[in-house]
Amino acid sequence: MKAHPKSADAFAKARRLMPGGVNSPARAFGAVGGEPIFIDRAEGAYLWDIDGARYIDYIGSWGPMILGHAYPPVVEAVRDAALRGTSYGAPTLAENEIAELIIDCVPSIERVRLVSSGTEASMSALRLARGYTGRELVIKFAGNYHGHVDSLLVAAGSAAATLGAPNSPGVTRGAAKDTLVLPYNSPSALAETFARCGDQIAAVVFEPVCGNMGLVAPTQAFLKALRDLTRQHGALLLCDEVMTGFRLSLGGAQQRLGIEPDLTMLGKIVGGGLPVGAYGGVSGVMAHVLPEGKVFQAGTLSGNPLATAAGIATLRALRDDPPYERLEALTARLEAGLNEAVAASRATARVQRLGSMITLFFSAEPVTDWDTASRCDTARFGRFFWEMMDRGVYLPCSQYEAMFVSAAHTEQDIDQTITAAHEALR
Missing domain, CATH: 3.90.1150.10 (Aspartate Aminotransferase, domain 1)
Known part of the structure; x- marks a missing residue:
């Protein structure tokens, strides 16, 4: 060494x-x-x-x-934005533009809300799913990472379909008790869990292509079970594309693999290297977010002008010269x-x-x-x-x-x- x-x-x-x-x-x-x-x-x-x-x-x-480090159009966009001010805490035209770009690119997103990180996107989408369905249980998969959200920072129990247990000090059993941890790529475990408590499940959250246990692709049978079972039981399907969004195709893994989620979480590329996250989905679900609905989510730096400038420059480049x-x-x-x-x-x-x-x-x-x-x-x-x-x-x-x-x-x-x-x- x-x-x-x-x-x-x-x-x-x-x-x-x-x-x-x-x-x-x-x-x-x-x-x-x-x-x-x-x-x-x-x-x-x-x-x-x-x-x-x-x-x-x-x-x-x-x-x-x-697009590589210090990509000139991104650097120029951030420089120009900084000269006009680094944060306003008020609406900007850039927020409209990046939202429109996201909606145009990602097949399942009809409306979107900007946040400041992938963790925020996951936390907010999860709260929205529970608020929309009025249910509490959430399914996640061992080896999938969705940020350091308390209720998702859990480890699997001794059986394939057990309530999760906290795997970090500071995460309470109360925060983890409504999270079910299943094996990835197992349609049978998913079907068994829905058969047992499907009317209590608010959402299934998953990485469409895993990057946080190394590169692991989903099977078609697993993807079909995810969509069929959530629809059958009235649960939402949450697609964590923080890592895969705009990377595996302009429309992300969901476009490449033919996935139709209800909500999608985005980050990484959508900020062009600056701290940005987003979550979005069908209008009927997104309408439940405050101030239009009652599910609370806020952030002073959401839609920050430097971050949106970097994101706009990146998404334009990916769209115009794929x-x-x-x-x-x-x-x-x-x-x-x-x-x-x-x-x-x-x-x-x-x-x-x-x-x-x-x-x-x-x-x-x-x-x-x-x-x-x-x-x-x-x-x-x-x-x-x-x-x-x-x-x-x-x-x-x-x-x-x-x-x-x-x-x-x-x-x-x-x-x-x-x-x-x-x-x-x-």
Whole structure:
């Protein structure tokens, strides 16, 4: 492992200032050992750390930098917006414009409400679902992450369909008691749960393509069961596209996979790298949000002018000059190269990909849910991570996070990454 003396000094100071030395636990490198690298700047597909090393970046700020870092139209839009003021706490034309862009792009959204993060979007959509249906139970799936919302920050019980238990101190049993945790990609578990208590279930919330246990795609049977059972029992289907929205297609995973949710949560790309989230859906449900309805949700920074400016510039670019065909080709090239590296090294590993999201799992079996993901060799991933870092490739610092390819990556970047993987897997 190469030395990073300036980052080491910065982290030592950070630990005196912040819990664990970070402002989000995903940045602490706890899953791979060692200490985090401190970033100085980013441009296109690259990061530079404070020691001067350059990396090909496959995190992209955990997804939003689909056009690359410091994308000139986004930088210009934010600069222009800042010169007019950084926050008003009052309506702007930009809020109308970004709302219209979202509605035009995402098939299921007829009306939308802006918030400031993906966690806020999840929290608000969940409250709306309960307020609309008058029910309390919610189904989520093991391995799906929907932000640090108390009622969704729960772990599965001992059986496949049990009430969730808090998996963080500070989350009360009362907050978790109405959440049912089921295995992902299991139509039978879903059907059994609805048969038992379908008239009490307000909503099912799910990631249409998982990125927070590594890249895991849904089966068609699972997607069909989600939609059929929620409709049959009068529950809402909540599609968490915070990570997949505008990435897997202009209309997100739901457009690519033919999903018809009642509510959708968005984040990441919709803010163009700035803090924005959104939730939206059919008009009849969204009409229940205050001040039109009675379900409370508010936020001083919702629709912030800097964030909406960045989001508008990003969504316009994705709409007017779609990068999806190129992203597909680049990521397929990476997938093929990683598979070749795995075969050449005879490593116990497999590659899973959908669109521009991809994961190299150190697993002997296909990863289809949290049970299979949890059997991955995380220690082997940690060694691979640092070998790749030493070769100038910046990967997610966990086996259970997807890699993201951006429109700024080149074929040369992909080929350099494949060469590094061949060396790192020896």
